[in-house]
Amino acid sequence: MQKRLSPEAYIDGVLSGNRVILSRAITLIESQLPQDKDLAQQLLEQLLPHTGKSIRVGITGVPGVGKSTFIEVFGKTITAQNKKIAVLAIDPSSQLTKGSIMGDKTRMEELAHDPLAYIRPSPAGNSLGGVANKTRETILLCEAAGFEVIVVETVGVGQSETIVKGMVDFFLLLMLAGAGDELQGIKRGIIEMADAIAITKADADNIQASKNARLEYLHALHLYPAASNSWQTPVLTCSALNNIGISEIWETVQAYAQKMQSSGFWEQNRQKQNVEWLLAFIRQSLEDDFFNNPVVKQKFGDVKANILSGKILPIQGARDLLDSVK
Ligand code: GDP
Structure with missing residues (x-):
């Protein structure tokens, strides 16, 4: 230590x-x-x-969609404009897959060596899809260190997108062409959350399929009600391998920032997120205090054993434990 x-x-x-x-x-x-x-x-x-002066970008997509390859090229596009970017990345070694998807490849190696970039792998651990408990605070620290763009990467599993959406200004969903939404584990709600969708790997034999996928997602988006900030979610195609379409995505992020800052939505959204943060913090603190309470620690094992042996119901066990700290 x-x-x-x-x-x-x-x-x-x-x-x-x-x-x-x-x-x-x-x-x-x-x-x-x-x-x-x-x-x-x-x-x-x-x-x-x-703090507060960066553009906070959430990037999500299932493992294998091309997130790290994308973020590397996206990041280089930004540093080429002399802007500093911080990436709060998923540490593949702590993912469920134990890194098997990435093999031995070091993620974002080139960007990691860029003097204008900073990459912080966050241990996925118990947290959701790489979103660490302290990601919000980490964003603030990176902003204080002068980073102008902060990328928060997450694997498209379950709740992690909702959490990341609640801490970023812009939410980018990466999708593969040709694989059904279900195959990609993408829930309907996630499409609705996206401020832009990018179809990755639009190169070689995959170009036509990517164009088709683009039209399908555009069509799907029309079925959702218009967003309150009157932003129309664009669907783009890109190839990180050939560096095609990546700067257009960065331009889209900047156009969004400009539009939302002048409409006031940017600030309103951050204020709403601060209230969510307050509530999340209270919940976490209560939970920590509860489980760290010596009485709870002492009684917990017995209560659990009684539930496992069928003596009491979980609800009764919970009440007993909650009452013991009142
Ligand atoms: P992640 O798991 O979402 O971070 O995905 P990776 O960035 O590790 O990419 C998964 C695989 O897709 C790797 O074998 C990459 O080389 C490949 N890949 C990523 N981007 C592209 C691309 O733009 N075109 C093609 N053809 N392959 C890509």
């Missing part, structure tokens, strides 16, 4: 864009140790005035 730095050292380091200190600050806010929590809180409070 590394020694903790002084609050000033963290703050100066993050504000000066020092990646080593930024990484250590992120580790600090991810820490579960009570003594780290106060320092983490202090850091966030002091850095708050320097």
Whole structure:
């Protein structure tokens, strides 16, 4: 375990864009140790005035859709414009697949060496599809470190999209041509959440299929009611392999930012997200306090055993435990 730095050292380091200190600050806010929590809180409070200025982009899609290849080329497009990008990436070694999908390939290696880029793999662990518990705070730290675009990557499984949608400004859904939605594990609601859909791997033999898929998704989108921000979700095709269509996607993100900032939707959406964050934080804190309570810790095993042996119902066990901390 590394020694903790002084609050000033963290703050100066993050504000000066020092990646080593930024990484250590992120580790600090991810820490579960009570003594780290106060320092983490202090850091966030002091850095708050320097946050909020980035474009936060969520990128989702099933494993194999081409996320890491896409993000690498997308990131290079952005750094080529002299803009700094941070990627909160999924750590493949901690995915359910144990990295088998990626093989031994290091993800986003080229981008990782770009001086204008910063990649932070987040352990998927118990969290949902790579969205770590502290992703919101990590976004703020990266903003304070001067990153102008923050990408949050997630695997298209279950709830993770909803959570990421609740912390980004723009949500990009990557899809494969030719595979049915169900095959891709994409739920209807996710299409509705997307601010843009991009059909990946639109190259070689796959070009026509990608064009067809594009039309199908455009058609599907027409079936949804218009969004309250009057944005029409575009469906694009791209090939990260040949660097085709990627800069158009970046232009789409920028056009969205411009339009939503001038309409006021951008700010309203972030305020709504802050309220969601408040609620999520309260729920998490209550849960942590509950399970860390010594009485609960002591009684939990017995209650569980009684449920397993059929002596009591889960609801009764839950009541007993909840009553014991009242
Ligand atoms: P992820 O699991 O979503 O991060 O997907 P990867 O980026 O690891 O890509 C999965 C596979 O698709 C790899 O073998 C890539 O080489 C391949 N791939 C990614 N992008 C493209 C593309 O634009 N065109 C083609 N033909 N293959 C691609």
